[in-house]
Amino acid sequence: MFALRSGLRAVASRSAAVPLSSRAMLSTSLPRFSPVANGTDYTCIQVSTPKDGVRLVQLNRPKALNALNSQLFHELNHAADAADEDPSISAIVVTGSEKAFAAGADIKEMKDKNFSETYKANFLGHWSKLTQVRKPIISAVNGYALGGGCELAMMTDIVLASPTAVFGQPEINLGVIPGAGGTQRLTRAIGKSRTMEIVLTGRNLTADEAEAAGLVSRVVREGSVVDEAVNVASKITKKSQISVQAAKEAVNACTYVCDTN
Ligand code: CAA
Numbered sequence: 001m002f003a004l005r006s007g008l009r010a011v012a013s014r015s016a017a018v019p020l021s022s023r024a025m026l027s028t029s030l031p032r033f034s035p036v037a038n039g040t041d042y043t044c045i046q047v048s049t050p051k052d053g054v055r056l057v058q059l060n061r062p063k064a065l066n067a068l069n070s071q072l073f074h075e076l077n078h079a080a081d082a083a084d085e086d087p088s089i090s091a092i093v094v095t096g097s098e099k100a101f102a103a104g105a106d107i108k109e110m111k112d113k114n115f116s117e118t119y120k121a122n123f124l125g126h127w128s129k130l131t132q133v134r135k136p137i138i139s140a141v142n143g144y145a146l147g148g149g150c151e152l153a154m155m156t157d158i159v160l161a162s163p164t165a166v167f168g169q170p171e172i173n174l175g176v177i178p179g180a181g182g183t184q185r186l187t188r189a190i191g192k193s194r195t196m197e198i199v200l201t202g203r204n205l206t207a208d209e210a211e212a213a214g215l216v217s218r219v220v221r222e223g224s225v226v227d228e229a230v231n232v233a234s235k236i237t238k239k240s241q242i243s244v245q246a247a248k249e250a251v252n253a254c255t256y257v258c259d260t261n
Pocket residue numbers: 001002003004005020063064065067068103104105106107108144146147148149151170171174177178179180182
């Protein structure tokens with residue numbers, strides 16, 4: 001934790017309260033991805049097919065509480081695209097470990113970056129590719145879903161939570177603000193007042209609070225959230241796939257249509 005704390009101090013000490021994606025940072029290099037030719041090349045995720053038609057993607061950086069570095073997101077996008085294109089797959093489940101769905105963007109990767117390069121290279125731009133996947137994505141959240149981890153859950157279509165889940169946008173504690181759509185998606189999910197409290201104070205939500213606020217679809221029995229997410233995904237595989245795709249598109253369209261009416 002020492003390295004992280006010093007990272008946090010370093011980030012906080014030079015931060016202005018602007019998004020991580022657009023704040024002044026100090027380094028000169030952007031991350032390089034290891035090429036991913038197929039599923040066997042993944043280093044930050046594990047991929048399986050636990051039931052017919054269901055692709056399970058497990059974030060796999062347990063020592064870093066699944067902190068979301070560029071390599072992980074690169075692999076996640078690759079796996080999601082592969083599932084989207086695979087006619088034998090109808091729904092995707094994304095999960096983390098027992099302790100953490102994801103504890104946020106990787107602070108160690110970000111702490112030395114500078115604004116002009118990250119802005120020019122659209123550093124977090126590839127995160128939102130997940131929202132372009134046409135098949136339904138269900139997140140199964142155990143433990144911490146903080147910062148980018150909460151934003152990742154909100155990019156998915158259905159969020160199921162274990163009673164151990166903890167949701168939050170603690171970026172304000174680092175002197176920055178959520179940089180991957182959290183300010184908009186959280187507001188849409190739970191409303192302005194609750195979002196303001198969470199984003200401005202950094203207070204976390206328990207699983208029950210998140211359910212009551214509408215951030216998660218359901219809290220399920222401890223230890224069962226991945227199985228339950230796979231079951232929900234499996235139910236979806238039995239429906240007309242063209243209707244599922246159209247329904248997802250139609251629900252998502254509300255985000256934009258509602259804004260203009
Ligand atoms: N980035 C990089 N490493 C992280 C991390 C993160 N976001 N969160 C945890 N880790 C690492 C720690 O550095 C530690 O590794 P080392 O032992 O090598 O130092 C390991 O994971 C375990 O972490 P802790 O020892 O801190 O575990 P804990 O149980 O004591 O605390 C925690 C858990 C409360 C989640 C704490 O780790 C924490 O506060 N993490 C940071 C949460 C955060 O601020 N997230 C927002 C990041 S910014 C962001 O996401 C921006 C965005 O909008 C895109």
